Amino acid sequence: QSALTQPASVSGSPGQSITISCTGASSDVGGYNYVSWYQQHPGKAPKLVIFEVTNRPSGVSNRFSGSKSGNTASLTISGLQAEDEADYYCSSYTTSSTLVLFGGGTRLTVL
Amino acid sequence: QLQLQESGSGLVKPSQTLSLTCAVSGGSISSGAYTWSWIRQPPGKGLEWIGYTYDTGSTYYSPSLKSRVTISVDRSRNQFSLKLSSVTAADTAVYYCGRSSGHIVVVTNWGQGTLVTVSS
Numbered sequence: 001q002s003a004l005t006q007p008a009s010v011s012g013s014p015g016q017s018i019t020i021s022c023t024g025a026s027s028d029v030g031g032y033n034y035v036s037w038y039q040q041h042p043g044k045a046p047k048l049v050i051f052e053v054t055n056r057p058s059g060v061s062n063r064f065s066g067s068k069s070g071n072t073a074s075l076t077i078s079g080l081q082a083e084d085e086a087d088y089y090c091s092s093y094t095t096s097s098t099l100v101l102f103g104g105g106t107r108l109t110v111l
Numbered sequence: 112q113l114q115l116q117e118s119g120s121g122l123v124k125p126s127q128t129l130s131l132t133c134a135v136s137g138g139s140i141s142s143g144a145y146t147w148s149w150i151r152q153p154p155g156k157g158l159e160w161i162g163y164t165y166d167t168g169s170t171y172y173s174p175s176l177k178s179r180v181t182i183s184v185d186r187s188r189n190q191f192s193l194k195l196s197s198v199t200a201a202d203t204a205v206y207y208c209g210r211s212s213g214h215i216v217v218v219t220n221w222g223q224g225t226l227v228t229v230s231s
Binding site for chain 2: 003034035036038044045046047048051052057089091092093097098099100102103104105
């Protein structure tokens with residue numbers, strides 16, 4: 001099964017807001033609220049920033065928020081900071097035997 | 112604070128078996144409330160989920176790797192392991208172990224990752 005679809009890159013200036021989309025299908029993103037988002041800095045392990053579409057783990061800035069409409073989930077980062085520059089991956093449960101899908105990743109550049 | 116640490120051979124020859132272990136500290140693998148996963152990332156590419164185990168030893172593998180993967184748990188040593196057989200260059204990747212709280216897609220804790228290179 002194909003990975004979830006994310007834009008390859010997005011960019012924004014400090015203080016601005018950006019949104020990263022993650023498009024799947026009714027058998028994954030659209031059908032269940034099991035969408036997670038991970039932040040990954042170069043050479044580091046991924047870090048969970050959003051789970052179950054809209055929930056933030058303890059310790060994650062409230063500048064990170066998640067949402068979903070139809071088969072597309074979105075991650076919004078408000079008040080961009082230099083430290084937000086990283087790769088972001090979405091992940092979703094799927095009813096296929098694959099069970100877990102990842103997006104291809106989006107590189108966020110803070111200008 | 113829970114910590115996960117991968118260890119194993121960083122260089123494996125083609126057709127041989129890749130073996131990695133994830134040591135769990137700061138918590139018990141036997142708590143029963145979590146799933147323990149292996150995820151990999153080829154250099155410069157995205158994440159790929161390999162499979163997971165419960166502390167009971169029950170496992171689930173990605174269909175694309177199922178014929179070559181074994182994930183096992185050692186409760187006495189508080190660790191779990193990955194074996195991937197018949198490796199090729201396409202298996203070269205950073206391998207991460209992780210713990211999921213709740214649903215399998217919610218990986219709350221990650222190891223630092225270990226690079227495994229498949230080369231003769």
